[in-house]
Amino acid sequence: MHSYRITPLKTGTIVVDQGAYVTRGIGLGIEVGIPGTAWYVTDGRRKIMVDAGMCPTELADWHHKGSRQDPGEAVHEQLQALGVDPSEIELVILTHLHWDHCHNLDKFSRARFLVHSRELAFARDPIPPYYKSYEHQRLGCLPPYAEIPLETIAGEAEILPGITIFPTPGHSPGHQSVAVATEAGVHVIAGDAVFSYANLVPASEHLPFTVMGRFSDIVESWRSMEEIVRRGKVILPGHDMRVMDHPVYPTGIKI
């Protein structure tokens, strides 16, 4: 029985329109600050990251005006504050390759990097509305993952005992989520397959979820939410400030 602990790291704040990004059509015109989240996962021996979070303020502000990364918020700085040297991380699982999930990968000098093959293919050749999301070369950017030796996977895999990666497309074409065994049941690190706890609230009697604002395929996105809820006793969404209410998951354990 494997038992991991999960520490959410807020790598910055992204300013978005609630109704355009978080809950489709609900809260249009309301600006909200959402965290750029990365996750440190350990059983005391293995040290794993799920995503690496976002970039410094100047670039974040280009993506979404007003977004920022305050001093000390970069992923490697936060790990060091926890007493973890980034070079100790053995595995970085990337839920997808949008800009706010994969900066500072070069800090993980000894890690393997895993991304879904479909995500990497789309990131290399996206449709134009997604150039910015991937910081694509066609905008004169160097994508944050460009010089990182990414390994691809396709489909479900228990990549380490108690750590299962499974496909959750829809927010992006090759999105994946991570089911983590803990002493309080399976916690699913959803990535942006579940943007916010608000997405898990029924929109009406016949709608068990509230649709996200951003998706590449709404049908896949819906199916992915169903799959995540089926697997997880606890769901950890990608962009909800409330996940930071707890320094570690599962909650209620001594650090």
Ligand SMILES: [Zn+2]
């Ligand atoms: Zn995101």
